[in-house]
Amino acid sequence: MSGRNTLFSPVKNFLLEAGEIAHFTWKFFREGFKPPYEWGELMRQSFEIGYRSIPLVSFTAFIMGLVITIQSHPALEVFGAESWLPSIVSVSLVREITPVITALICAGKIGSSIGAEIGSMKVTEQIDAMEVSGTNPFKYLVVTRVLSTTLMIPLLVIFGDAVALYGGFLGVNIRGTTSLHLFWEQVFNKLTFGDVFPSIIKSVFFGFVIGIVGSYKGYTTSNGTEGVGRSANAAVVISSFIVFIVDLLAAQLSDILHLT
Amino acid sequence: MNTSKEHSPVVVIKEVEKAFGENQVLKGFSLTVSKGENVVVLGRSGTGKSVLIKCIVRLVDPDQGSIHVLGTNMLQLKHDELDAMRAKIGFLFQSSALYDSMTVGQNLEFPLRRHRKKNIRTDEKLLVKSALESVGLTGTQEMSPAELSGGMRKRIGIARTLILNPEVMLYDEPTTGLDPITGREINRLMLDVQEKYNTSSIIISHDMNCVKMTANRVVVLIDGTCYAEGTYEELKRSQDKQVKQFFD
Numbered sequence: 175m176s177g178r179n180t181l182f183s184p185v186k187n188f189l190l191e192a193g194e195i196a197h198f199t200w201k202f203f204r205e206g207f208k209p210p211y212e213w214g215e216l217m218r219q220s221f222e223i224g225y226r227s228i229p230l231v232s233f234t235a236f237i238m239g240l241v242i243t244i245q246s247h248p249a250l251e252v253f254g255a256e257s258w259l260p261s262i263v264s265v266s267l268v269r270e271i272t273p274v275i276t277a278l279i280c281a282g283k284i285g286s287s288i289g290a291e292i293g294s295m296k297v298t299e300q301i302d303a304m305e306v307s308g309t310n311p312f313k314y315l316v317v318t319r320v321l322s323t324t325l326m327i328p329l330l331v332i333f334g335d336a337v338a339l340y341g342g343f344l345g346v347n348i349r350g351t352t353s354l355h356l357f358w359e360q361v362f363n364k365l366t367f368g369d370v371f372p373s374i375i376k377s378v379f380f381g382f383v384i385g386i387v388g389s390y391k392g393y394t395t396s397n398g399t400e401g402v403g404r405s406a407n408a409a410v411v412i413s414s415f416i417v418f419i420v421d422l423l424a425a426q427l428s429d430i431l432h433l434t
Numbered sequence: 435m436n437t438s439k440e441h442s443p444v445v446v447i448k449e450v451e452k453a454f455g456e457n458q459v460l461k462g463f464s465l466t467v468s469k470g471e472n473v474v475v476l477g478r479s480g481t482g483k484s485v486l487i488k489c490i491v492r493l494v495d496p497d498q499g500s501i502h503v504l505g506t507n508m509l510q511l512k513h514d515e516l517d518a519m520r521a522k523i524g525f526l527f528q529s530s531a532l533y534d535s536m537t538v539g540q541n542l543e544f545p546l547r548r549h550r551k552k553n554i555r556t557d558e559k560l561l562v563k564s565a566l567e568s569v570g571l572t573g574t575q576e577m578s579p580a581e582l583s584g585g586m587r588k589r590i591g592i593a594r595t596l597i598l599n600p601e602v603m604l605y606d607e608p609t610t611g612l613d614p615i616t617g618r619e620i621n622r623l624m625l626d627v628q629e630k631y632n633t634s635s636i637i638i639s640h641d642m643n644c645v646k647m648t649a650n651r652v653v654v655l656i657d658g659t660c661y662a663e664g665t666y667e668e669l670k671r672s673q674d675k676q677v678k679q680f681f682d
C-alpha cells in the first residue's frame with residue numbers, strides 16, 4: 175500500500191501543482207481586468223522586463239542567426255542551392271528558432287527574477303505590508319508582471335527576429351557576397367503572413383506562461399531564503415517546460431489551420 | 435483627569451479561534467485594549483502571537499470569534515471598508531518589511547498614496563520628513579533599505595506606520611534581532627509614539643526588557659488562550675510555574 179503511495183505521490187503532486195497554477199491563472203483573469211489598474215507599476219515592469227532584456231536577446235539572436243547560416247551553407251552548397259540560404263534561414267529563424275530561444279532566455283532571466291523577487295517579498299512579509307497599506311498585492315505584483323511579460327516578449331521576439339536576420343546576412347557574406355538589399359528581398363519574398371503571425375501569437379503565450387509561472391512560484395514561496403532559491407529555480411524549469419509544450423501545440427494548430 | 439473616552443475599549447477580541455490544519459493555534463482567545471493603553475502579549479515562539487495580530491488586520495482570517503477595532507467588526511468588512519480601517523491601524527512587522535525596491539522616502543510615501551488616493555505631492559514630502567523626524571532619522575529619504583542597520587529598519591518601519599496617524603499600533607516582536615541598546619531605543623520610541631500620537635498598542639514580544647519598559651498590562655498567551663493577565667510587577671510576583679518561567 176505504501177509502495178503504491180510512493181509510486182503515485184509524484185503524479186499526485188504534479189496534478190496538485192497543475193491545479194494550483196490553473197487556479198492562480200483564473201485569479202489573474204478575475205483580478206486583472208477589475209479597476210483600479212496599476213498603470214505606473216505596469217510601465218515600470220515593462221521597462222524592466224522589455225528594455226533591460228534587449229542586450230541579452232540581441233546578443234543571443236545575432237549569434238543564432240550567424241551560426242544557423244554558417245551551418246546551413248555547406249548542406250545547400252552540395253545541391254548548388256546557396257541562393258536559397260537567406261530564404262531558408264529566415265523562415266527557420268522567424269517561425270521557430272528566435273521565438274523559442276528568446277522565450278527560453280527570458281524564462282531564465284525574467285522568470286527567475288520574478289520568482290526570486292516576489293518570493294523574497296513573501297518571506298520578508300513585504301506582501302503582507304503591502305496588503306495592510308491598502309494595496310491589493312496580487313494586482314500590484316502579479317497582474318503587472320504577467321501583463322508585462324505577455325506584452326514585452328512578443329516585442330522582444332520581433333526585435334530578435336530582426337537582429338537574427340542581420341546575423342544571417344553576415345553569415346551569408348562570410349563565404350560570398352550578397353548585398354543587404356538583395357538579402358532582405360530574398361527574405362521578404364519567402365516570408366509570408368503564415369510564418370510571422372503564428373510566431374508572434376505563440377510568443378504572446380510564451381510571455382504569459384513565463385509571467386504566470388514566475389509569479390506563482392514567487393507568490394507561494396515558503397521556508398525562508400532557501401525557498402526563494404527553490405522558487406526561482408522552479409520558475410525557470412517549469413516555464414521552459416511549458417514553453418516547449420506551447421510550441422508543440424502551436425505547431426500542430428498551425429498545421430491544422432494550414433498556416434504552414 | 436481620565437475621561438470615560440480615554441478608558442473606552444479600542445480593540446475587543448472575543449473567543450477567537452484559529453487552526454492551521456491539525457494545529458489549533460488560538461483556542462478562544464479574548465482581549466480588550468483601552469484607549470492609550472500598551473498591552474504586551476507574551477508567549478513562547480509558535481504559540482500564535484503573530485497570528486493573533488494578523489487576525490486583527492485580517493491578514494489571517496480567524497475560524498471563529500469576533501474582533502472589533504474602534505467599534506467596527508473587522509470580520510464583517512468588505513474590501514474597501516477593510517482598507518479604510520487598516521489605515522487606522524499601524525502594523526510593524528517582525529522583519530520591518532521595508533520594500534527593497536524602493537528608497538526610504540518611497541517606502542513612506544507608499545501607504546500615503548494608497549490610502550489617500552489623491553495626488554498631494556507637496557504634502558507628502560512634508561509628511562515623510564515629519565515621520566522621519568519623529569523616529570530620529572531625518573535625511574534618510576534617499577537611502578535604500580539595504581543600507582540601513584537593523585535598528586534603523588525598525589525605526590523606518592515605525593515611521594511608515596505613523597505617517598497615516600494610526601489610532602492603534604500593532605508591533606510584532608519589535609526588538610527581536612536587535613542588541614540591548616538598540617532594543618531599548620526602540621522601546622523608548624514606542625513609548626514616545628504612544629505619548630505623542632495617543633495610540634493604543636498591542637505589542638507581541640518575548641523580550642522581557644521590552645515587556646518591562648513598554649507594558650501597561652501584560653497578557654500571557656499559553657496553549658492558545660489568555661493564561662494570565664496583569665501588570666508586569668503582578669505577573670513577576672506570580673507563583674504559577676508557567677508564568678514564572680518568563681520572569682526567571
